[in-house]
Amino acid sequence: MKLGLIAMSATRAHNKELTELGFTLPGFVDRSRVIASLPSLGLLTLAGMTPNDIDVEYIDIPDLTAIDDLPAEFDAVAISSFTAQIREAYELADRYRASGTIVLMGGLHITALPGEALEHADSIVIGEGEPSWPALITDLKNKNLQRVYDSRDRPFDLADSPVPRYELLNQDLYNRLTVQTARGCPFSCEFCAASIRLCPQYRVKPVDRVIAEIRHIKSQQPEPFIEFADDNTFVNKRHGKALMQAIAKENIRWFTETDISVAEDDELLSLMHDAGCAQVLIGFESASREGLAGIETKSDWKAKQFDKYMSSIDRIQSHGITVNGCFVLGMDNQGPDCFEEVRKFVEDSNLYDVQITIMTAFPGTPLYDRLLREDRIIKPDAWELSTLFDVNYHPLHMSNEYLEGRFRWLVEQLYSEKFTNMRHQGFHQRQAA
Numbered sequence: 001m002k003l004g005l006i007a008m009s010a011t012r013a014h015n016k017e018l019t020e021l022g023f024t025l026p027g028f029v030d031r032s033r034v035i036a037s038l039p040s041l042g043l044l045t046l047a048g049m050t051p052n053d054i055d056v057e058y059i060d061i062p063d064l065t066a067i068d069d070l071p072a073e074f075d076a077v078a079i080s081s082f083t084a085q086i087r088e089a090y091e092l093a094d095r096y097r098a099s100g101t102i103v104l105m106g107g108l109h110i111t112a113l114p115g116e117a118l119e120h121a122d123s124i125v126i127g128e129g130e131p132s133w134p135a136l137i138t139d140l141k142n143k144n145l146q147r148v149y150d151s152r153d154r155p156f157d158l159a160d161s162p163v164p165r166y167e168l169l170n171q172d173l174y175n176r177l178t179v180q181t182a183r184g185c186p187f188s189c190e191f192c193a194a195s196i197r198l199c200p201q202y203r204v205k206p207v208d209r210v211i212a213e214i215r216h217i218k219s220q221q222p223e224p225f226i227e228f229a230d231d232n233t234f235v236n237k238r239h240g241k242a243l244m245q246a247i248a249k250e251n252i253r254w255f256t257e258t259d260i261s262v263a264e265d266d267e268l269l270s271l272m273h274d275a276g277c278a279q280v281l282i283g284f285e286s287a288s289r290e291g292l293a294g295i296e297t298k299s300d301w302k303a304k305q306f307d308k309y310m311s312s313i314d315r316i317q318s319h320g321i322t323v324n325g326c327f328v329l330g331m332d333n334q335g336p337d338c339f340e341e342v343r344k345f346v347e348d349s350n351l352y353d354v355q356i357t358i359m360t361a362f363p364g365t366p367l368y369d370r371l372l373r374e375d376r377i378i379k380p381d382a383w384e385l386s387t388l389f390d391v392n393y394h395p396l397h398m399s400n401e402y403l404e405g406r407f408r409w410l411v412e413q414l415y416s417e418k419f420t421n422m423r424h425q426g427f428h429q430r431q432a433a
């Protein structure tokens with residue numbers, strides 16, 4: 001039996017002016033170029049759980065319009081899903097089904113909207129892939145596929161993680177590879193559309209499993225740069241330190257997403273530095289305290305961190321680890337000044353990199369449900385606009401045009417050559433001092 005694993009990677013944005021502008025700005029282009037070629041870790045992971053008697057091939061189709069003939073002859077294809085590419089994924093699924101190939105779908109978007117997905121797939125997995133994959137494969141072989149496999153009541157124990165089959169990739173196409181060391185996040189931000197939507201529990205992968213994955217990558221790429229595909233790596237500081245001590249022996253450079261609490265632990269920061277951490281991405285979300293109110297729905301945790309923002313950036317960067325600060329624009333507690341607030345915050349702080357996005361209501365999030373109730377979603381099923389750079393809702397304290405226009409202004413300010421160089425040089429000068 002031949003199984004095709006089909007990812008539809010690459011980045012997406014519909015706002016034409018913003019896209020054109022982005023491609024001329026150094027600070028923006030650099031990061032886009034780096035991330036655009038990451039493969040689907042979800043599919044590579046499922047490949048690692050697929051029995052050897054199934055012939056597995058990994059294919060990335062970043063742009064469906066660019067291909068006429070579908071790749072290879074497969075008995076079945078497994079297609080992953082993010083919201084922004086779901087129309088293309090459904091088109092691909094329809095084309096495969098029309099040619100007699102069995103279509104399996106799973107991932108974040110399918111989990112949010114299983115009913116919609118069933119119109120295009122023979123079989124879907126809701127939630128994490130691993131708990132359902134062995135049964136699905138058995139049923140596929142026995143020609144007894146169920147329409148729906150639901151993993152949500154069976155959180156996957158990451159101690160049972162298979163090593164993702166990185167060897168299926170054409171290594172020339174990928175300048176970075178991903179490893180997941182943890183899944184979920186203890187916080188519950190209203191807009192979050194990441195892995196807590198697959199399974200709400202926060203779990204860490206045992207250190208030896210992570211190291212096995214890193215070593216497998218090293219067998220494919222001798223000096224890899226790894227992105228940890230975690231939502232929040234260092235929630236459990238004790239585990240984080242053990243992980244760092246083990247990674248330090250692997251001689252790799254890496255990047256991850258975490259929260260600001262790492263700044264409170266100098267020992268952890270030293271270990272991260274020694275283990276090859278190049279950058280941490282942290283969701284600051286807003287450059288004013290008022291703007292943060294209500295974002296984290298359990299205990300308003302994000303709002304409580306605001307006073308520590310500047311000192312935490314300095315503390316982390318003093319260990320030689322750069323901080324990429326993320327800000328969301330157009331949130332309900334942000335006024336028309338939020339754009340200038342972010343510009344000023346970035347200027348006043350020593351942030352090395354910055355990432356700005358427009359508030360996006362992904363399906364399956366509490367934010368989407370609330371905005372829909374409030375009749376503020378402009379086109380309720382325009383999933384292609386779920387890019388983090390397009391406006392598909394009515395902001396509370398500004399018009400849509402104002403949000404779009406000022407966002408473009410902020411992009412121009414933050415990613416100009418001058419400002420980007422200033423931030424980077426400032427970091428290197430402080431390191432040298």
Ligand code: B12
Nearest residue numbers: 008011012040042078080082083084085106107125129229
């Ligand atoms: C790496 C990454 C990328 C990479 C690689 C994407 C890829 N091909 O997988 C790149 C850089 C290309 C990328 C691009 C984008 N990304 Co991105 N990305 C991530 C990141 C950091 C990690 C994802 C990951 O690897 N998770 C780990 C794997 C193991 O999980 P998984 O893919 O969900 O797979 C599991 C299940 O979903 C399931 N599963 C998945 N597929 C299938 C298929 C079948 C058949 C089955 C049975 C099961 C199954 O099984 C897997 C194991 O449990 C997350 C944020 C985060 N911290 O998680 C954002 C994230 C996924 N990205 C996001 C967004 C918005 C984008 C972009 C739209 C940005 C843009 N404007 O271009 C594009 C869209 C790309 C697209 N094709 O649609 C959002 C998606 C939200 C959503 N619900 O859609 C996230 C959550 C970040 C956020 N800000 O909220 N991204």
